[in-house]
Amino acid sequence: MAVKDYLRQRFFPHMWCPGCGHGTILNSLLRAIEELELDKKDIVMTSGIGCSARISGYVDFHSLHTMHGRALPCATGVKLSRPHLNVIVPMGDGDALAIGGNHFIHAARRNIDITAIVMNNRIYGMTGGQFSPLSGVGIKATTAPYTTIDNNFDVVELATAAGASFVARSTAYHAKESTDILKKAIQHKGFSVVEILSQCPTHYGRKNKEGDAASMLEFHKTNTAKIGSKALEKNPSLTPRGIFVDLDKPEYCAEYEKIIAFAMKEKAS
Ligand SMILES: Cc1ncc(C[n+]2csc(CCOP(=O)(O)OP(=O)(O)O)c2C)c(N)n1
Numbered sequence: 001m002a003v004k005d006y007l008r009q010r011f012f013p014h015m016w017c018p019g020c021g022h023g024t025i026l027n028s029l030l031r032a033i034e035e036l037e038l039d040k041k042d043i044v045m046t047s048g049i050g051c052s053a054r055i056s057g058y059v060d061f062h063s064l065h066t067m068h069g070r071a072l073p074c075a076t077g078v079k080l081s082r083p084h085l086n087v088i089v090p091m092g093d094g095d096a097l098a099i100g101g102n103h104f105i106h107a108a109r110r111n112i113d114i115t116a117i118v119m120n121n122r123i124y125g126m127t128g129g130q131f132s133p134l135s136g137v138g139i140k141a142t143t144a145p146y147t148t149i150d151n152n153f154d155v156v157e158l159a160t161a162a163g164a165s166f167v168a169r170s171t172a173y174h175a176k177e178s179t180d181i182l183k184k185a186i187q188h189k190g191f192s193v194v195e196i197l198s199q200c201p202t203h204y205g206r207k208n209k210e211g212d213a214a215s216m217l218e219f220h221k222t223n224t225a226k227i228g229s230k231a232l233e234k235n236p237s238l239t240p241r242g243i244f245v246d247l248d249k250p251e252y253c254a255e256y257e258k259i260i261a262f263a264m265k266e267k268a269s
Contacts, residue, residue: 025198048091075114088114112252188246
């Protein structure tokens with residue numbers, strides 16, 4: 001159980017509500033890191049603010065708990081100064097795509113070697129249940145008592161269009177699948193986006209009458225299907241899961257090294 005060694009047990013008990021999907025995602029991530037046999041000294045976790053972002057406090061890696069929406073710029077700075085480190089950025093849907101939306105598309109465009117995990121519970125959990133750009137239409141939230149009218153982003157489509165070279169989706173129900181995907185995302189050289197659907201029974205579930213955590217997990221199970229599966233073919237309205245993009249594209253830090261070498265050569269001549 002090397003995963004225990006990856007936790008800062010002095011920060012426990014954690015702040016997540018009973019039934020929250022975020023703990024399961026942390027579990028999947030730690031198992032991925034354990035299976036890859038990564039040394040914790042070679043991992044940096046950078047996060048913003050939110051229930052999801054709180055993860056950086058619980059892991060015994062190098063960690064930066066920064067500002068809401070600004071995890072990716074901070075991670076970019078870390079990665080550029082220490083390209084050999086594995087930089088992992090867990091974000092909530094608000095953190096990644098509301099206040100941090102601009103940073104998200106530009107990190108994807110640069111294809112910098114960072115693993116971005118969007119822990120999508122379709123709501124602002126930490127601040128009490130405001131709707132987010134991933135809530136979608138017809139959702140009840142503290143800021144939409146009569147339901148939302150805003151369309152949502154599709155994280156997979158957005159990340160793909162912006163240039164991310166690895167894009168995948170799983171759910172907190174599919175914990176083993178999440179581990180397998182996260183392993184590939186961490187190993188991938190380039191900007192990796194893994195959306196993991198999470199459940200927030202306290203705010204989203206209660207307001208939208210989705211039942212307890214078990215029913216919300218059941219929803220992840222029955223309303224998603226693997227890409228290429230018969231289930232998805234039969235019912236295209238299910239949310240697809242799996243790896244959508246896995247491309248070999250020039251990586252930002254490697255390209256930057258080339259520019260430095262070129263500049264030095266020019267200066268010397
Ligand atoms: C600049 C700034 N704006 C707003 C906040 C308040 N705030 C903290 S967390 C949060 C949203 C959290 O939602 P999300 O990112 O979806 O993560 P979750 O808590 O659901 O995991 C907000 C609005 C803040 N801390 N800083």
